[in-house]
Amino acid sequence: MRRRVLTLLAAGLAGCGGGQREDSGLPVGARPIGRAARFHLPLRPDAAIRGCRPGLGARFGVHLELFGEGKVALFPAGIGTGAPRRTFSGRIEHARCYGPLVTIDPTGLVLLRPGTRATVGDVFDLWGQPLSGRGAARFEGDVLAYVNGELTAGSPRDIPLRRHDEIVLEVGSEVPPHRSYRFPASW
Secondary structure, X not given: OHHHHHXXXXXXXXXXXXXXXXXXXXXXXXXOEOOOHHHOOOOOOOOOOOOOEOOOOOOEEEEEEEEEOOEEEOOOOOOOEEEEEEEXXXXXXXXXXXXXXXXXXOOOEEEEOOOOOOEHHHXXXXXXXXXXOOEEOOEEOOEEEEEOOEEOOOOHHHOEOOOOOEEEEEEOOOOOOOOOOOOOOOO
């Protein structure tokens, strides 16, 4: 199962960079996924999901990345979905219901229903993880937030999720932020 998830993540991260490779085997600009548990936090089991509907329906995508200590921390598949869930290779195949904001795989792709107004803070709340200017999830320190490669001021919680934005949060060490993400054609 872990191998399938890592294969899926490699495919998702490929959307972030070009075809060139560094000596590490990762695309240029890609960062390794952290191995410790703090980089792979689970869903909050009791999240109340307003506006939960039986089908995924039409969506648009936003890409959200979290780097802690210079490594990728994964957003789990299933944020904003209702249990029970059925997964295949780390991706949500079916959920009881889907809220206005969801993740269906652990690549950082956040899917929103058209007309949904949400922020980065909403993602963290549904995930059940803290976010402030002084920490994100299990990482403590100043949080630097970038939207489409540009440093943003203010609270990272307040960053709006807009169609095809690339949002990067960094805690603990600076990582050159991606300016864009290659979105799948369907989102």
